[in-house]
Amino acid sequence: MGWLQSLFSPLKKLWFRLNSAQRKKRGIYILYEDVKSCQCEDVQILWSILVESNPPHLRLKQ
Template structure:
């Protein structure tokens, strides 16, 4: 039964890493609907700056 645990353990770690990374990427996009409904142009400008700076800090996938 130890071999089964040694097989499952790395797969479980990979599973958690993949799903936690996805949640981290969502970060600022949770606020998207609120920003979209805001009538102030300043908020939209700041949002675009934030999104551009956030997307450039993400590592590129290969």
């Protein structure tokens, strides 16, 4: 039974890592939609600073 657990352990870790990455992207997208709908110029400026400071693969289209 230990061999079965050793087989599935890396797959389980990979699954959790991929699932948490998708959740983060969804959360960022929801935040992006909220910021996009906000009319406050300060919020728009802070969002642009945040987007520019992140790596290109995490950036959302503006």
